[in-house]
Amino acid sequence: MREPLDDLDHRLLELVQNDAGRTLHELGEEVGLSPSAVQRRLSRHRGSGLIQRQVAVLDPEAVTSTMFALILVALERESVEHHRRFHERVQDMPEVQQCYSLAGKWDYALLVVASGIAHCRAVAGELFLSDDNVRRYETMPVFDVVKRGLEVPTRWPERQ
Amino acid sequence: MREPLDDLDHRLLELVQNDAGRTLHELGEEVGLSPSAVQRRLSRHRGSGLIQRQVAVLDPEAVTSTMFALILVALERESVEHHRRFHERVQDMPEVQQCYSLAGKWDYALLVVASGIAHCRAVAGELFLSDDNVRRYETMPVFDVVKRGLEVPTRWPERQ
DNA sequence: CGTGAAAGTTTGATTGT
DNA sequence: ACAATCAAACTTTCACG
Numbered sequence: 629m630r631e632p633l634d635d636l637d638h639r640l641l642e643l644v645q646n647d648a649g650r651t652l653h654e655l656g657e658e659v660g661l662s663p664s665a666v667q668r669r670l671s672r673h674r675g676s677g678l679i680q681r682q683v684a685v686l687d688p689e690a691v692t693s694t695m696f697a698l699i700l701v702a703l704e705r706e707s708v709e710h711h712r713r714f715h716e717r718v719q720d721m722p723e724v725q726q727c728y729s730l731a732g733k734w735d736y737a738l739l740v741v742a743s744g745i746a747h748c749r750a751v752a753g754e755l756f757l758s759d760d761n762v763r764r765y766e767t768m769p770v771f772d773v774v775k776r777g778l779e780v781p782t783r784w785p786e787r788q
Numbered sequence: 789m790r791e792p793l794d795d796l797d798h799r800l801l802e803l804v805q806n807d808a809g810r811t812l813h814e815l816g817e818e819v820g821l822s823p824s825a826v827q828r829r830l831s832r833h834r835g836s837g838l839i840q841r842q843v844a845v846l847d848p849e850a851v852t853s854t855m856f857a858l859i860l861v862a863l864e865r866e867s868v869e870h871h872r873r874f875h876e877r878v879q880d881m882p883e884v885q886q887c888y889s890l891a892g893k894w895d896y897a898l899l900v901v902a903s904g905i906a907h908c909r910a911v912a913g914e915l916f917l918s919d920d921n922v923r924r925y926e927t928m929p930v931f932d933v934v935k936r937g938l939e940v941p942t943r944w945p946e947r948q
Numbered sequence: 949c950g951t952g953a954a955a956g957t958t959t960g961a962t963t964g965t
Numbered sequence: 966a967c968a969a970t971c972a973a974a975c976t977t978t979c980a981c982g
Contacts, residue, residue, distance in 0.1 A: 664951080
């Protein structure tokens, strides 16, 4: 399942995680490879599932009046079935941009995008008021997006 | 700063946020437009900054043994200068994938990617032990990534 | 891995609505 | 003001060395 990556793979993956709009030629120049060699490597990574997809990232400020909020959730009962149902709902709500299940006193962290406080409240309502299995939740509105990305290091710096 | 978007723009933006690897022809078919009409709209959105960039999304599982953790942070003193310094550090750490400043008892939420618990602890250490301005922090390891994206609705569903 | 030819895609000028 | 068409330029793809 996990292929070996050489230095060139690491550098290419770093580049395309930052900007996937560059040509094979440009990427090749950067790492010292021909366009077709770059192509071969990238399509191998796409085939293996390492590269899942390519997406356009929008500026949330530029769209419409947009706010983010972090919502922490604790469930009442924790059967596999309860978790599965929660996952399904979360997947179906376009306002939920991210959802992580957690170790500790909270079961989930949700990052929600909404058009304002009222909308945010409506989303929380839809998630929780109609689900008798939520024990507690806490909404923290986001003031500022300091850093935002999905970039994953494919190797770690000298420390670690 | 905010241009008017028509129905076609909304649909195109929705499409490219999910998959920016499709051809102008394919996108055009989907919405009923010629490739060059799609092109004109997308490059307008790129020019205006609405579309910030195009990135490749990797599967964190496929890379190396990867774990996520949510870290909540409360600062000691809250001058503009203290916040600025905190932002700078966070930007420079590849392990910090996302960082949001919050309203409420916590000042920041950080989503961290690390190679394991030990690495995660080292990252927390680097952030906090060497900064006398962090009052308190709480690390919550992520069990499961339920949903993960940067997709922003450009218009809201019927409710809101 | 690189080369190069073939296939496909993007770009922009032009014309029409 | 915006869309379609078409041809030129560029990019990707793939067989071969």
